[in-house]
Amino acid sequence: MPLMKITPQGSGVRPLTSALRTLAVLDVLGRSDRPMRLADVAAAVAGSRATTYQKLVTLIEAGWVEVTEHGAYRLSLHAAHMGEAALDQASLGERATIIMRELVQEVRETASLAVLNGINVQLVKRVEAEVVVRAQVRVGSLLSLDNSSSGRVITAFASAQEIAALAKRGAVLALPAVLEGVRRNGYAISTGKDTPGVRSVAAPIRNAQGKCVAALSVVAPANRFEPSNYVRPLMKASEQLRAIMSIPNDRDFPLA
Numbered sequence: 001m002p003l004m005k006i007t008p009q010g011s012g013v014r015p016l017t018s019a020l021r022t023l024a025v026l027d028v029l030g031r032s033d034r035p036m037r038l039a040d041v042a043a044a045v046a047g048s049r050a051t052t053y054q055k056l057v058t059l060i061e062a063g064w065v066e067v068t069e070h071g072a073y074r075l076s077l078h079a080a081h082m083g084e085a086a087l088d089q090a091s092l093g094e095r096a097t098i099i100m101r102e103l104v105q106e107v108r109e110t111a112s113l114a115v116l117n118g119i120n121v122q123l124v125k126r127v128e129a130e131v132v133v134r135a136q137v138r139v140g141s142l143l144s145l146d147n148s149s150s151g152r153v154i155t156a157f158a159s160a161q162e163i164a165a166l167a168k169r170g171a172v173l174a175l176p177a178v179l180e181g182v183r184r185n186g187y188a189i190s191t192g193k194d195t196p197g198v199r200s201v202a203a204p205i206r207n208a209q210g211k212c213v214a215a216l217s218v219v220a221p222a223n224r225f226e227p228s229n230y231v232r233p234l235m236k237a238s239e240q241l242r243a244i245m246s247i248p249n250d251r252d253f254p255l256a
Contacts, residue, residue: 021045021055022055022058024045025041025056025059026064026065027117027118028045029041029065029073029075030140031118031120032074034072035068035074036073036074037072038053038056041073056073063078064078096113096244097125099237099240099244100237101127102237103127103216103218103237104127104129106233107129107218107229107230107233107234108129108130109219110128110129110218110220111126111216111217111218111219111237112125112126112127112150112200112219113125113126113205113214113216113217114143114148114151114154114202114215114217115154115213115214116154117142119166119170119171119172120142120143120144120145121142121143121145121148121151121154121215122140122143123138123139123140123141123143123150124214126139144193144194145166145172145173146174147174147190147191147192148190148194148200148202149188149200149202150188150200150202150217151174151215152178152179152190152202153182153187153188153202153203153204154204154212154214155173155174155179156179156182156188156204157183157212159211186203186204187202187203187231187234187235188201188203189201189227190202197222198220198221198222199219199221199222199225199227200217200218200219200225201217201227201234202215202217202218202234203215203216203217203231203235203237205238205242206242216234216237216241218234
């Protein structure tokens, strides 16, 4: 679940094109809900089969990708491990789970945590309510930036540089008036188009520097979705998550 990184301006260092193209293959596999054949991966990255195969072999050797018994390619569990490590390093590991469980107990609906992944948002943590939301949405699922509450929050509070980078990659964003409303209210509501029958409301998770790095959402079936019941507990939980992000993990250590 990679966060979008912006190369520092004026650094004088250009990214490795070969590495970016290999990581693009990794992104394609991460967005798929099933193993992919070589031809499909090559088509998705607009590359030849030979060069795409070489990139897949590289990712297999590095432990990020594995081959199924049918000759298709999928992410290995190493990717899941690194995702958990990323959450821990951002102080959004087990401590976030505790806060999300408290939110679920209060609103009696499911809570999700999402981050930016390419031109979508990806669910990276989920705590189910007793009454499970009946939707094919799970950890790892990708949602749109324009229709999902998490996507709207993350883009509404993104910097101009991040928005420009998303536009360059062909991202579809909500209308400016919608994003302005999100900034004004401090939360966003989904359209329900990503997951029919399910609605959500999301709030930004900021790090110690005030940058929005994730979105926390409350998810419920559309027939009982009442955002006014969720906003206050949701905002409180998002502030609690912001607070823990400034607390070092036990494994953190000062730089030499």
